[in-house]
Amino acid sequence: MTAMRPTFEQDVKLDEQPFRLEAGGELPEVTLRCAWYGHPESAPGGVMLICHALTGSARIADWWGDLVGPGHLFDPERYALVGINVLGSCYGSTGPPTIDPRTGRPYAARFPLVTIGDIVRAQALALQKLGIARLSAVVGGSIGGMQALRWAVDFPDALDVCCAIGATPLPAMGLALNHLQRRAIQQDPAWQGGDYTTQPAAGLALARAIAMCSYKSAALFDDRFGRHPDRSGEDPRMTLAARYDVAGYLDHQGEKFVRRFDANSYLILSKAMDTFDLAAAELARIRARVHLIGLSSDWLFPASAVRALAERMRTVGVPVEYAEVSTDHGHDGFLAEPAAITPLLRAALEPTRS
Amino acid sequence: MTAMRPTFEQDVKLDEQPFRLEAGGELPEVTLRCAWYGHPESAPGGVMLICHALTGSARIADWWGDLVGPGHLFDPERYALVGINVLGSCYGSTGPPTIDPRTGRPYAARFPLVTIGDIVRAQALALQKLGIARLSAVVGGSIGGMQALRWAVDFPDALDVCCAIGATPLPAMGLALNHLQRRAIQQDPAWQGGDYTTQPAAGLALARAIAMCSYKSAALFDDRFGRHPDRSGEDPRMTLAARYDVAGYLDHQGEKFVRRFDANSYLILSKAMDTFDLAAAELARIRARVHLIGLSSDWLFPASAVRALAERMRTVGVPVEYAEVSTDHGHDGFLAEPAAITPLLRAALEPTRS
Structure with missing residues (x-):
C-alpha cells in the first residue's frame, strides 16, 4: 500500500x-x-x-x-x-x-x-x-x-x-529502558559526544532494538519467531554469532532505523518522553x-x-x-x-x- | 548476614x-x-x-x-x-x-x-x-x-x-534480550574481539543492566523506584545526563557487576542459556x-x-x-x-x- x-x-x-x-x-x-x-x-x-x-x-x-x-x-x-x-x-x-x-x-x-x-x-x-x-x-x-x-x-x-x-x-520500567537506550548511543565511540559526522550506527541500532522489545509483547515474539533459527540459515547452536530469528529481526530493525533517524534527536525525544508527567x-x-x-x-x-x-x-x-x-x-x-x-x-x- | x-x-x-x-x-x-x-x-x-x-x-x-x-x-x-x-x-x-x-x-x-x-x-x-x-x-x-x-x-x-x-x-523475548546483551558487550571497543586486558566495562555494565530489567517485574520497579529522581539528588528534568532513580540503580548494578564477572564468560553462558531446549x-x-x-x-x-x-x-x-x-x-x-x-x-x- x-x-x-x-x-x-x-x-x-x-x-x-x-x-x-x-x-x-x-x-x-x-x-x-x-x-x-x-x-x-x-x-x-x-x-x-x-x-x-x-x-x-x-x-x-x-x-x-x-x-x-x-x-x-x-x-x-x-x-x-x-x-x-x-x-x-x-x-x-x-x-x-x-x-x-x-x-x-x-x-x-x-x-x-x-x-x-x-x-x-x-x-x-x-x-x-x-x-x-x-x-x-x-x-x-x-x-x-x-x-x-x-x-x-x-x-x-x-x-x-x-x-x-x-x-x-x-512507569519505572520505561524510564529504565529509555535510560539504557541512551547509554547504548552515548557509549558508542562514534557518537563523539554528539558531534558525529556519520551516525553512531551500532549504538543507535542497539537502542532501537531494545525499544523494539518494549514495543512488542512476549506472546507476539513467541508466535512470530519462537525459538526458530534466523531465517537466513544461521544455526545458533554452532557459533556465538549465529542468531535465532528474533535476533535477526532486531538487528534488521536496528539497521533500518539508523538509515532514517538521527541519534541526537533520539536522545532528546526519549528524554522528553521520560519527563512527561x-x-x-x-x-x-x-x-x-x-x-x-x-x-x-x-x-x-x-x-x-x-x-x-x-x-x-x-x-x-x-x-x-x-x-x-x-x-x-x-x-x-x-x-x-x-x-x-x-x-x-x-x-x-x-x-x-x- | x-x-x-x-x-x-x-x-x-x-x-x-x-x-x-x-x-x-x-x-x-x-x-x-x-x-x-x-x-x-x-x-x-x-x-x-x-x-x-x-x-x-x-x-x-x-x-x-x-x-x-x-x-x-x-x-x-x-x-x-x-x-x-x-x-x-x-x-x-x-x-x-x-x-x-x-x-x-x-x-x-x-x-x-x-x-x-x-x-x-x-x-x-x-x-x-x-x-x-x-x-x-x-x-x-x-x-x-x-x-x-x-x-x-x-x-x-x-x-x-x-x-x-x-x-x-x-522464549523468544529472552532470546532477544540475551542477543542484545551480547551485542552491548561486543560493540564495546574495549572488548577487543575478546582479547581485552581490562574488562569492556561500559558494554558489560549495559548488558547487566538490560538483564536486570528482565530479572525484575515492572510492578517491583514501580513500587521501589516509581518516577523518583536519582537518590543522589540529580534532577532528571534539567539535563540529559541527570537520572531517575531506576536509572541510577541500573547503573550501580552494572558497575558492581563489572568488578565481579568476566565479559567472555558472560557471552559463553548466555549463549548456553539460549541453546537449552x-x-x-x-x-x-x-x-x-x-x-x-x-x-x-x-x-x-x-x-x-x-x-x-x-x-x-x-x-x-x-x-x-x-x-x-x-x-x-x-x-x-x-x-x-x-x-x-x-x-x-x-x-x-x-x-x-x-
Missing part, C-alpha cells in the same frame, strides 16, 4: 525568538514542518491535530495509513488533518541536526532539553500563526498521546476532544472530552496504568472515557491494530454518529 | 582429555571448582547438587544464604550439598579467563561454545571421579534449573528428584520425580511457560508436580523469596515430612 500524500506541506517559523524552553534553555528560532490532509479553510469537521510518536513524522498517512483517506476515519473531505513534526525531531522541524544560526554548525549535543510541554506550545504557536484558533480534536498514541494530553492541560479552551492511546507518564492540579484544568485507550498487552505503558490515569481524571471532574483494545501487539498495537482502534476513535470523535 | 562458609572446597580435574563439546569444539582439559556444605561420606540424606544461575558460583550459601545452614532446608547435617561452578564461568572452573595450556594465553574469545548438556556432563564426570554415583536431588533456578532438567534427561538413573525454578527453554523424546527418558516451580511475575521465563513444560512432561508419562510462587520480584523471585520457595522445595525433597 502506498501511503496517501499530504494535500500540502509547509514550514512554519515561529514568531517567538528566541523560543524559551521549560528546562531553562532557549532556541534562537524554531521552524515546524506541518503536513496537511484536507483544507483547513473549508473542512466541515474542522481541524484535527494528529500527533506522531517518538520516531514518526508530520506525514500522518506514512504511519497511520489505514486511518487516513477518503471514507476512512480521518477523511480529508470531512476534516482538515494536520501532522506537525515535533520540536527536536529530524523530519523537517528544528532539532539537533538543524544548523544553529549562532554558530553555523548543527546543534548536535548542544540542542537544549525539550519537554512535551515545549513541543505542544510550539505546535500551538504554529497553528496560531496559521490562523487556527480551535481544534476539533488532538489525537495520538504513545508520545503522540502525551502531546494530546498536554494539549488538553495547557490549552484547555483550544480543543473539543483529546484522544490518547497507550499514553501515561512513563501530569499533576492532579493540571488534570483539573482539562475541559476537553478525554478518551483514553489502553492496549491489553502493552508492557511499556500498561493498560492498567492508562485505566488508572482515567480514574485520576474522573476524580478531579474531567469527562473521560476509557476503552481497551485486546491485542497481542503490545505497545505497537496503536499502529498495528487499525481495525480495532478505528471504531474507538470514531466513537470519541463523532459521538453522534456512533 | 554473613553467608555460611563451605565445609570444604576442591578443584576436580576431569579425566576426559580433551573434553569434547556438543557444538564440536573441545577443551584440552577441564577443571571444576566444587564447594561442599556437609560431608559426602556421612550425610544421612545423601548428596544434593545445587546448581547456580548465570553469574553465580559454587558457593551456594553466597547466593541462597537463607536456604543453607543447620535447621534450614539445605541442612549440612542432613545432606551433603555440593555446588559446582559451571564450565565456562569465571569462579574457579575452566572458562574463558583460564590459561589455554596449548598457547599459554587465556582462552578469551577462543573458548569454545558450551551447552547446558556439556555443563552437566562435566559435573557428572567430576562427581563420578569423587566416587559419587547417585544424587538425592538436583536443584536450581533459572539456568540452574536448566541444569537440573538436563540432569534428569541425560542421567535418568543418577538422581531421585529434579527441582527447577523459573526454568524452561528460553527439551525435545519430547528427551522428556520421555526422565525417571526422577520432577518438581517445577513458576514465579508469578517472571516475564523472562513466564510461569505459564513453566506450567506448559509440566504439561508436556505429564503427556509423556513423567511424574511431575507444578507449583507457583506469587511474587512481585519477577524472575529474581527464586533468590528473593526464600520464605515462599522453602516449603515448596521441602515438599519436593522430603515428601514424607511435609
Whole structure:
C-alpha cells in the first residue's frame, strides 16, 4: 500500500525568538514542518491535530495509513488533518541536526532539553500563526498521546476532544529502558559526544532494538519467531554469532532505523518522553472530552496504568472515557491494530454518529 | 548476614582429555571448582547438587544464604550439598579467563561454545571421579534449573528428584534480550574481539543492566523506584545526563557487576542459556520425580511457560508436580523469596515430612 500524500506541506517559523524552553534553555528560532490532509479553510469537521510518536513524522498517512483517506476515519473531505513534526525531531522541524544560526554548525549535543510541554506550545504557536484558533480534536498514541494530553492541560479552551492511546507518564520500567537506550548511543565511540559526522550506527541500532522489545509483547515474539533459527540459515547452536530469528529481526530493525533517524534527536525525544508527567492540579484544568485507550498487552505503558490515569481524571471532574483494545501487539498495537482502534476513535470523535 | 562458609572446597580435574563439546569444539582439559556444605561420606540424606544461575558460583550459601545452614532446608547435617561452578564461568572452573595450556594465553574469545548438556556432563564426570554415583536431588533456578532438567534427561538413573525454578527453554523475548546483551558487550571497543586486558566495562555494565530489567517485574520497579529522581539528588528534568532513580540503580548494578564477572564468560553462558531446549523424546527418558516451580511475575521465563513444560512432561508419562510462587520480584523471585520457595522445595525433597 502506498501511503496517501499530504494535500500540502509547509514550514512554519515561529514568531517567538528566541523560543524559551521549560528546562531553562532557549532556541534562537524554531521552524515546524506541518503536513496537511484536507483544507483547513473549508473542512466541515474542522481541524484535527494528529500527533506522531517518538520516531514518526508530520506525514500522518506514512504511519497511520489505514486511518487516513477518503471514507476512512480521518477523511480529508470531512476534516482538515494536520501532522506537525515535533520540536527536536529530524523530519523537517528544528532539532539537533538543524544548523544553529549562532554558530553555523548543527546543534548536535548542544540542542537544549525539550519537554512535551515545549513541543505542544510550539505546535500551538504554529497553528496560531496559521490562523487556527480551535481544534476539533488532538489525537495520538504513545508520545503522540502525551502531546494530546498536554494539549488538553495547557490549552484547555483550544480543543473539543483529546484522544490518547497507550499514553501515561512513563512507569519505572520505561524510564529504565529509555535510560539504557541512551547509554547504548552515548557509549558508542562514534557518537563523539554528539558531534558525529556519520551516525553512531551500532549504538543507535542497539537502542532501537531494545525499544523494539518494549514495543512488542512476549506472546507476539513467541508466535512470530519462537525459538526458530534466523531465517537466513544461521544455526545458533554452532557459533556465538549465529542468531535465532528474533535476533535477526532486531538487528534488521536496528539497521533500518539508523538509515532514517538521527541519534541526537533520539536522545532528546526519549528524554522528553521520560519527563512527561501530569499533576492532579493540571488534570483539573482539562475541559476537553478525554478518551483514553489502553492496549491489553502493552508492557511499556500498561493498560492498567492508562485505566488508572482515567480514574485520576474522573476524580478531579474531567469527562473521560476509557476503552481497551485486546491485542497481542503490545505497545505497537496503536499502529498495528487499525481495525480495532478505528471504531474507538470514531466513537470519541463523532459521538453522534456512533 | 554473613553467608555460611563451605565445609570444604576442591578443584576436580576431569579425566576426559580433551573434553569434547556438543557444538564440536573441545577443551584440552577441564577443571571444576566444587564447594561442599556437609560431608559426602556421612550425610544421612545423601548428596544434593545445587546448581547456580548465570553469574553465580559454587558457593551456594553466597547466593541462597537463607536456604543453607543447620535447621534450614539445605541442612549440612542432613545432606551433603555440593555446588559446582559451571564450565565456562569465571569462579574457579575452566572458562574463558583460564590459561589455554596449548598457547599459554587465556582462552578469551577462543573458548569454545558450551551447552547446558556439556555443563552437566562435566559435573557428572567430576562427581563420578569423587566416587559419587547417585544424587538425592538436583536443584536450581533459572539456568540452574536448566541444569537440573538436563540432569534428569541425560542421567535418568543418577538422581531421585529434579527441582527447577523459573526454568524452561528460553522464549523468544529472552532470546532477544540475551542477543542484545551480547551485542552491548561486543560493540564495546574495549572488548577487543575478546582479547581485552581490562574488562569492556561500559558494554558489560549495559548488558547487566538490560538483564536486570528482565530479572525484575515492572510492578517491583514501580513500587521501589516509581518516577523518583536519582537518590543522589540529580534532577532528571534539567539535563540529559541527570537520572531517575531506576536509572541510577541500573547503573550501580552494572558497575558492581563489572568488578565481579568476566565479559567472555558472560557471552559463553548466555549463549548456553539460549541453546537449552527439551525435545519430547528427551522428556520421555526422565525417571526422577520432577518438581517445577513458576514465579508469578517472571516475564523472562513466564510461569505459564513453566506450567506448559509440566504439561508436556505429564503427556509423556513423567511424574511431575507444578507449583507457583506469587511474587512481585519477577524472575529474581527464586533468590528473593526464600520464605515462599522453602516449603515448596521441602515438599519436593522430603515428601514424607511435609
